[in-house]
Amino acid sequence: MNIQKLKGKMAESGITQEAIADAIGMSRCTFYRKMKRRGDTFTVEEMNKIVKIIPLSREEAITIFFTL
Numbered sequence: 001m002n003i004q005k006l007k008g009k010m011a012e013s014g015i016t017q018e019a020i021a022d023a024i025g026m027s028r029c030t031f032y033r034k035m036k037r038r039g040d041t042f043t044v045e046e047m048n049k050i051v052k053i054i055p056l057s058r059e060e061a062i063t064i065f066f067t068l
Helices: 002-015 015-023 028-035 042-055 057-063
Strands: none
Touching: 002 015, 002 028, 002 057, 015 042, 042 057
16 A cells, blocks of 8 residues: 555645544554554445545545555
């Protein structure tokens, strides 16, 4: 996952990590942990919700969530 690109897109959209966590029904602590790549990664369902909230194009989503 390309965390820096995701953070950049969030900043461009003016959306905070807290707002995304709340919007997808996830605790802020869990969201922060996933953003720091400690343990769990985002599920496909969570990724789809994030894509709609920011919003991201299909290409941007692939680049962000499926980059090694």
